[in-house]
Amino acid sequence: MGDRQIAGPHGPLALRVYDSEATDGPGLVWLHGGGFAFGDLDMPEAHWVGQQLAARGITVVSVGYQLAPQFELRGSPAVGRGTGAHFPVASEEVAAAFEWVHAHAAELGIDPDRLSLGGASAGGNLAAGASLRLRDAGGVLPASVLLAYPTLHAALPEPTPELAAKIARLDAGSAFPPASVRAMNLNYVRDEALLADPYAFPGGHDLAGLPPTFILNSDRDSLRSSGEAYASELAAAGVDLLLVREPGTKHGHLNQPNEPAATTSIERMAAWLCPGHLIPSRQTESSP
Template identity: 40%
Template sequence: MPLHPEIAADLAAAAARGEPPLKDLSAQVARARAEAEPRVAGAPVKAVETVSIPVGGSTIVARVYRPFGEDDVLPGIVYIHGGGWVLCSLDTHDNVCRNLCASVGAVVVSIDYRMAPEHRFPVASDDCLAAVRWVAGHAGSLGIDPAKLIVGGDSAGGNLAAVTTLRIRDEGGPALSGQMLIYPVTDDIAAGHPSYAEFADGFGLTADDMAWFWDHYVPNPAERAHPHASPLRAESLAGLPPALLLTAGCDVLRDEGEAYAGRLAAAGVTLDFRRYEGLNHGCAGDYGRLRAVTPFFEHLVTWARAIFRL
């Protein structure tokens, strides 16, 4: 199915700007460009605060969003932003987190994990695991019900969310209510999934972009098959929490995401999966700006509210 007309017009406008591709940029210049991109504002929320989380011998920060309402204890979503393990930040995904917070009625904790190339694999994974454990351990002070906790993320953040659930299963606690995987990276780029060729260029995220990301995050190709880098390579997916996995029909990552969904279902994991035809990678951030994205984002909300029994 072709791109939705709204998405196609958006991509045409971006192409007209003639910006150089990621492969021609340093990580620092690419980050500055990503931060400068205009974004639609997210929904109003009751409160936003910044907290520090210890990770090994260092600390990272997280942004905590609380929705309007009088409830002292609410469900929680630990959100891990995308950006190829190299780009983006709490600010670039502020709108997504605000919209989830307001629409689901949950406390959202957005994680500012350390990124490549300064911090290569597996630092981001270690940070996210530590952050989820910290949130669960401080649920009371955060106003979160520890029995209602989801970990989620988009793209590379979806990768880290999937890996975090695997590590929690294998390395012990905390209990999770679900995992929200939004067009996630699940496999080594060398696997050759057909969507890499089908959508290699002209659809936003390119095959060259993904090669650039992998080269920054896991420069040693031998390490890319590790299940903490490529969760599709995990020996078993049994025993994982219920999953939502959404893919975009015109996305280089589509096929590996759908392969992961197939393995989750085969392993007996409760799964809500759907491909949204006509959409492209990164569409969740366009909720509120492009009407084509509304059903995609509302699916996230409906699933989370069902998991939380709201």
């Protein structure tokens, strides 16, 4: 593992590299979540995920993108390192980080043709938006996109009756009401008109030509409606995809490394990124 700093489009950009034992193996540019406004490279969703995937033969480069201002999330002040960097700062930094890693793939022990882009929650949004940027720029695309419980739409899509029943049983600290999601999204973009920008919220926009995408949703999660709607949009656009729901989990379950479901999800992610990696037989696929 090693920290380094590169020249980003908006100043220095922090990266943390989790080396695997593989040579010329798969790689992942990874983005933590945190409502666009908090989180860091040390949180389990970044650090533990990087360690676990590296131990399974996948070199991970975690990106310390700039954060939006802190705000009240679900009625409580968010605690984080928000710097006041609104969209498109983080989005452009993520695209630049991917391009840098791709250009330095050999140095990092990564096969450039097996370099994927992914993230969790708001990081999943950034990964999806950056994949659109890369597509539209006509440059190198990720081999695949990996989205863990992402938020991808400017307005939260209506949940299915099954999901609505689960959301109704969540405590206030675990739910994401539509009004809270809107406040989070507006805090990220600042200008309401930018809610319609596809690089800010790719859901509902032209997704044709994107790489194969794996969406790993938490089960009892208000934001699951966004991941499920995005999967339908990808399918309609002809994009290959895998949609999995991790049973029994709440939003952000990769931040709970002591929970067995977090390790199950790591195994699923490793199997997607490195097809020769097999999910242990004691684990079973959930229904999409």
